[in-house]
Amino acid sequence: xxxxxxxxxxxxxxxxxxxxxxxxxxxxxxxxxxxxxxxxxxxxxxxxxxxxxxxxxxxxxxxxxxxxxxxxxxxxxxxxxxxxxxxxxxxxxxxxxxxxxxxxxxxxxxxxxxxxxxxxxxxxxxxxxxxxxxxxxxxxxxxxxxxxxxxxxxxxxxxxxxxxxxxxxxxxxxxxxxxxxxxxxxxxxxxxxxxxxxxxxxxxxxxxxxxxxxxxxxxxxxxxxxxxxxxxxxxxxxxxxxxxxxxx
Amino acid sequence: xxxxxxxxxxxxxxxxxxxxxxxxxxxxxxxxxxxxxxxxxxxxxxxxxxxxxxxxxxxxxxxxxxxxxxxxxxxxxxxxxxxxxxxxxxxxxxxxxxxxxxxxxxxxxxxxxxxxxxxxxxxxxxxxxxxxxxxxxxxxxxxxxxxxxxxxxxxxxxxxxxxxxxxxxxxxxxxxxxxxxxxxxxxxxxxxxxxxxxxxxxxxxxxxxxxxxxxxxxxxxxxxxxxxxxxxxxxxxxxxxxxxxxxxxxxxxxxxxxxxxxxxxxxxxxxxxxxxxxxxxxxxxxxxxxxxxxxxxxxxxxxxxxxxxxxxxxxxxxxxxxx
Numbered sequence: 398x399x400x401x402x403x404x405x406x407x408x409x410x411x412x413x414x415x416x417x418x419x420x421x422x423x424x425x426x427x428x429x430x431x432x433x434x435x436x437x438x439x440x441x442x443x444x445x446x447x448x449x450x451x452x453x454x455x456x457x458x459x460x461x462x463x464x465x466x467x468x469x470x471x472x473x474x475x476x477x478x479x480x481x482x483x484x485x486x487x488x489x490x491x492x493x494x495x496x497x498x499x500x501x502x503x504x505x506x507x508x509x510x511x512x513x514x515x516x517x518x519x520x521x522x523x524x525x526x527x528x529x530x531x532x533x534x535x536x537x538x539x540x541x542x543x544x545x546x547x548x549x550x551x552x553x554x555x556x557x558x559x560x561x562x563x564x565x566x567x568x569x570x571x572x573x574x575x576x577x578x579x580x581x582x583x584x585x586x587x588x589x590x591x592x593x594x595x596x597x598x599x600x601x602x603x604x605x606x607x608x609x610x611x612x613x614x615x616x617x618x619x620x621x622x623x624x625x626x627x628x629x630x631x632x633x634x635x636x637x638x639x640x641x642x643x644x645x
Numbered sequence: 646x647x648x649x650x651x652x653x654x655x656x657x658x659x660x661x662x663x664x665x666x667x668x669x670x671x672x673x674x675x676x677x678x679x680x681x682x683x684x685x686x687x688x689x690x691x692x693x694x695x696x697x698x699x700x701x702x703x704x705x706x707x708x709x710x711x712x713x714x715x716x717x718x719x720x721x722x723x724x725x726x727x728x729x730x731x732x733x734x735x736x737x738x739x740x741x742x743x744x745x746x747x748x749x750x751x752x753x754x755x756x757x758x759x760x761x762x763x764x765x766x767x768x769x770x771x772x773x774x775x776x777x778x779x780x781x782x783x784x785x786x787x788x789x790x791x792x793x794x795x796x797x798x799x800x801x802x803x804x805x806x807x808x809x810x811x812x813x814x815x816x817x818x819x820x821x822x823x824x825x826x827x828x829x830x831x832x833x834x835x836x837x838x839x840x841x842x843x844x845x846x847x848x849x850x851x852x853x854x855x856x857x858x859x860x861x862x863x864x865x866x867x868x869x870x871x872x873x874x875x876x877x878x879x880x881x882x883x884x885x886x887x888x889x890x891x892x893x894x895x896x897x898x899x900x901x902x903x904x905x906x907x908x909x910x911x912x913x914x915x916x917x918x919x920x921x922x923x924x925x926x927x928x929x930x931x932x933x934x935x936x937x938x939x940x941x942x943x944x945x946x947x948x949x950x951x952x953x954x955x956x957x958x959x960x961x962x963x964x965x966x967x968x
Contacts, residue, residue, distance in 0.1 A: 499830065500844060
């Protein structure tokens, strides 16, 4: 569904993403993990059109969309959420979702009906008429997802929607993400919370210092020495193995 | 949008339409016409500034272009006043698109956009003051020829109704913005441009549409001004006074609401006029009151009179439900 080929982003002297290639299979939940500053959000920004890559290509359903503006990608069916949530603070929750829903429904009545439905589904029912500024962190994260979902996407890019939530809130939202996928929306997510990545994702890509260093099912990737070293520093994998060896 | 959506607006317009037939004096009617012309300019500003969040400090550029378009066509080329009115709208929209294209494509927003619009208005003022076809510093005098075909009326009440008609169109247009997809997109751009883009909003196009509409409405106000006073010069048409008036009224009345600019213009000038009467000959006191109103509005009613009214209505219905 989404294919990224040799994507590179250079900010002056800093190489944020270096020749990264990956693909997201249709109907999958695919994860992108990596230590802080690895370039995950930069890669997302290039996939959704908010940043122009220095080199490389982005393909969506086989078509090259590397130079397309974000709103055109949204029309094609790519929706994204923002790690730093961006609610339309002055509007009500329903109106927030409606902006997304207007993409496929030009009529106000249909749009509002669709927004209400999606809001309720994401557990925002009681807050629909309240200003978005009054939502809690968890509420704002849900609103990000609701708005993106209202555009009726084929591919949903979720940038750390679980960050800042407490364990109970995470438990509530995980089945929701899976349900969205079961309805046919492909999901590509950045996440730090490993428990969530392990339970949700079928395939995980690991990005470290701008480069993809591992791909595979989550349990395999987590055992990969290269991945452990990327998180914990050089030599960490060997030390971990040594520490576990006597016990075994 | 159904009839029910605009019922209160039509009611308000009707009430305003009856006023001149209640035996008001000539000076009062004069005052009301001036207020409505300012209100129309403010309604134009509100489309871009209120709904779109792009604060222009230079709506004089559109007001003046509208005024000069009709005056030049009539005085220099001998065209009819109605053609001049149509030309004003078109010229206004084009000037708006040009300024919008240059500044929005460069990504200007906030105070940078405000300063650029101010600069454009000043450039136009200086050019109009120097050029020949604008009458230079002497300005342009439209010949007095009362008659419907010349958009001049022996009975001032008719001109009042004409201006009110345009104010009404702008009011319904603003109401449409509150209820339509284009309006929702415009408000989304105001609240967060990045998020709007992610939801499929072509933000550049939405902003250009808004500035064209905004400029055309304000240009219409400029045209009516020229048509009523039959004289303009660069300092009136492109003067800072109208840029300030156009943004004061919505801020006091309720920024980004359909009623805001109209209510704000009526309230501000009502208070201003009352001060002039009470203060007698002391000049400038009405301006002091203007400033005071602005400070009060920003401090205590950031959503203006319309926001205040909505809050009162809400707390009333909440109290009723409580019982």
